[in-house]
Amino acid sequence: MNITTPVNTVDEEVKWNKNKTIVSKTDTFGTILYANDVFSEASEYSTLELIGEPHNIIRHPDMPKVAYKLLWEALKREENFHAIVKNLTKSGKYYWVITDFTIDRDEDGHISGYTARRKSVPQSVVDKIEPLYKTLLDIEKTKGEKVSEMYFHAYLNEEIGKSYDEFVVDLFEEESKKEKKLLDKAKRIKGLQWFFFSDYE
Numbered sequence: 001m002n003i004t005t006p007v008n009t010v011d012e013e014v015k016w017n018k019n020k021t022i023v024s025k026t027d028t029f030g031t032i033l034y035a036n037d038v039f040s041e042a043s044e045y046s047t048l049e050l051i052g053e054p055h056n057i058i059r060h061p062d063m064p065k066v067a068y069k070l071l072w073e074a075l076k077r078e079e080n081f082h083a084i085v086k087n088l089t090k091s092g093k094y095y096w097v098i099t100d101f102t103i104d105r106d107e108d109g110h111i112s113g114y115t116a117r118r119k120s121v122p123q124s125v126v127d128k129i130e131p132l133y134k135t136l137l138d139i140e141k142t143k144g145e146k147v148s149e150m151y152f153h154a155y156l157n158e159e160i161g162k163s164y165d166e167f168v169v170d171l172f173e174e175e176s177k178k179e180k181k182l183l184d185k186a187k188r189i190k191g192l193q194w195f196f197f198s199d200y201e
């Protein structure tokens with residue numbers, strides 16, 4: 001398959017080591033300059049295939065345009081940014097991540113590019129954000145990008161009361177805490193089962 005061939009999507013999550021961080025670095029236009037091994041694992045592209053390509057090589061068609069518009073507006077204002085993103089792999093699968101975008105500067109303080117660090121998100125985060133992205137995409141397709149963007153700003157104002165950046169960071173932190181509590185509880189129960197039932201095994 002050629003790198004420019006459009007990828008057909010498959011409704012299946014790719015397997016990757018979700019304890020790790022996916023890292024990429026770009027120039028100021030979003031051209032990939034560096035990708036770590038975890039990026040290769042999750043995206044199913046080799047480092048060689050990724051380097052020099054525009055970052056939209058992994059853009060998933062389920063993502064609304066407004067998410068990237070907000071990203072680039074923040075970067076142009078020289079602000080760091082967070083986003084929850086569904087990415088597309090080489091074979092058409094997907095993976096969901098929260099991404100921390102930061103600005104890189106040269107020794108004179110000029111912006112030289114950007115770094116993105118991505119962590120896996122709990123399923124409960126996906127369950128909350130996916131319907132919102134679908135609504136935004138449906139509006140975008142039927143009424144256009146501008147209307148989708150205006151709806152998004154009104155939604156954040158009226159229903160969330162936070163900027164998109166604050167919304168995704170808070171959502172990720174709250175849901176990660178809940179997930180950790182559940183995991184700790186499951187571990188405690190498993191521990192107790194071992195204590196009470198180990199003689200019978």
Ligand SMILES: Cc1cc2nc3c(=O)[nH]c(=O)nc-3n(C[C@H](O)[C@H](O)[C@H](O)COP(=O)(O)O)c2cc1C
Nearest residue numbers: 025026030055056058059060068085087114115116
């Ligand atoms: C550092 C950095 C990392 C990015 N990471 C992703 C990413 O993981 N997935 C993605 O779809 N776009 C990512 N983008 C945004 C893309 O450059 C692009 O704007 C987006 O894929 C939308 O594509 P389009 O502008 O062709 O519609 C990143 C941009 C930067 C600067």
